[in-house]
Amino acid sequence: MKRRDFLKTALGGALGAGFAATTGFNPLAFADPVAKPRWYKGNIHCHSQWSDGQDLPEAVVDGYKKNGYDFLSLTDHNILHKEDLRFTGFGMNYTPSDLKQFDGETSFWKKIQPSYAWPNLIQDHVAKARELFGEDSVTLKETADGTYCRMKTEKELREQFAEEGKFLLIPGFEMTANLVHVNLINVDKDFFMEDPSITNLVAKLFDYAKDFYGDPESEPYLFTVNHPLWQYYNIQPSDLFQRPGIRYLEIGNNDTSWAYIPEAWTPEQLWDIVNAYRAKNDQPTLYGDGTDDSHGVFRQDYKAYHSWTGVYADALETEEIIKAMKRGRSYVSTALEFAEISFDGKTLGVKINPKVEGEYKIEFVGTKKDYDETFKVVETGGDAANTPKRTVECWSKEIGKVLETADGTEASYTLKSDDLYVRAKAYRVGAGMSYHGTASNKPTLLSADAAWTQPYRPGEKF
Template identity: 30%
Template structure:
């Protein structure tokens, strides 16, 4: 009897230990790959949302937010088949043929109206069950709030949204337009008790706004360090800075002038085309370290800055503790990695100079800043990085640049890169 009791106690103890290990593993944060900016036939994309979602899931993404302009996929919409096919620029099978081949005639809903065949665009609630799997794939509802000031596009993505946002346009300035629309999202989040976040989209698209605009709108804490659309002027030009410098100017002004947290940088596709054309998917994404694959948890992790942006480079780990930045790169054979530690030091040269911009720019003049703003503090090679901050930095961040050419580049000479979030600014 005593022997049997000892065995029962041993089995119960083993089950308890296994349960504790399972709970610990379940709570251990994991990296999740996702895209928060993409378009479908619901706005100006050229494929059905189911086809797009299917592509991202098959490519190993963990979550996707299809962010059509000023609309949520939550109402009845019919679209003429000729209009669907007109958006496809590539040759080959038609959009409708591909759609039917993938999902079957039973899924595709059409009707004839006034002599034109129309297809009904499926709502998110209809196609979501086809793709979502707990812990494996998640669809997050989103909208690209597409406002503007005159001809300048002022766009921002709202992620984990519950209600459609009608954009506020043409206020007194770019900053006022940004601020007014961010407030709409923040109000919805607070009213519904749902964590949401917004990110500024492609500020150099049609040269819409400046780093000063991004810095001053303190209602916002995210922007697109990398957007895969070829038309967003990522590199800048002679009179207008590229995305890397935009980020550093905005963060320097935020911390030094506004006494506010810096902007976190996201990577996105901003894909519109899915048949082999220019604005294609798979160019940029975020890697989020979250407790589980859940929309609320993803948003919370991103708001905490526990993510990085990438156009191809994968990080196994990134941390900043007691002034020490550590990065472990998931290195590919034969690929070289150079990590640039960038930041702005206390007492930096604040001098600026004004330059005339080309005709049609939102601003007739813009400011160029000294090299002290976002200067390169260190250049390190290899897959393991350990670098100690001095404490004199307003902030630091890292760009991890590989020697591997991007397989689907959005600009000339692009290689795969990853960007960490600003660190060292919490004093």
């Protein structure tokens, strides 16, 4: 039993009370504030050299830890950071001609390439890790085929960086099918599933995960749907109606804004379309998560440490973080922090903690019970490799409307009898976009200095 579990038991039972009464010993003196919830900042989507990220894994983890993150899930494509010896991975095969030299070795080994092209490891990446942690920190092996570099495993990364109550590493990977990507967070086995069609692909992936790990409603893992616009409307609202067990949609991602057609949806509107439908049909809320999907600071067009998920949890422990996320005690951020979020079943109150001086606004967004439930289908794409032919569902713009706007850093909204739900979006006026593409016709959640609460329905409690 862990100390805090013991304290919970002791404090909650007759033993604790009796002991205190007869000895004068006060068990509360030992009850450090572990059970008191607080906000934690985390990223549950980023990449390292285990797949196509450009830093060695220890440099990635170090970067998040130094930048004030409390927890991190390093989610490489189709791989967990295990001990098993391997030379192949996402889009790569480095199998050496003479395997004998790797007898007794563990982990993933990647061959150093002379110059960068996706998803290569080059000398610069190795040099950066050496600069951070010393010459001997990186394990290299010279072979007849070239120099191989060993990737640190999840266990080794945890030993190096995890600190109780200060920094938590949660295992995970990005299940990368050709057309749809989902994250599996807090799992100890990986799987791969592919399907040539996007039709119902999210649902198929969810069903596969459910078979493989058990129902996420009862098992302590997260299934998140990533970058819904990628590559070109690869996910439709009805996909998420069909599987109410899908509880997280990545609405903040450095790579979200791949495509846009004005009559269709932005990721934020998709979120509302699904939540309006789910609220009306008594299905669970779809929550949002924010990540930077960082592939490394070597790629300057990616902005790491920018979008994250805030989680209000009892402790910095994996199960507590997952549990809090599953009950909607979380928010999405692109560089703006909520100091407080409260919802008592009727009134949503928020307070932000601005780090940059400026004018702030808070919008309350929701959908009315009598919203127009019809949608039309638009056939689009097919004119370029990155805009394949698609059938996109276009829903009423009444869904996800701004119900009220307040100036300043603190505001509240009380649900009206015809509201299905309400959520808040806070932002700094004129902060502009930070998305690396910056094409003006592309919508993005990554306007700088903004934060989004989850949607809350009548009667729910934060």
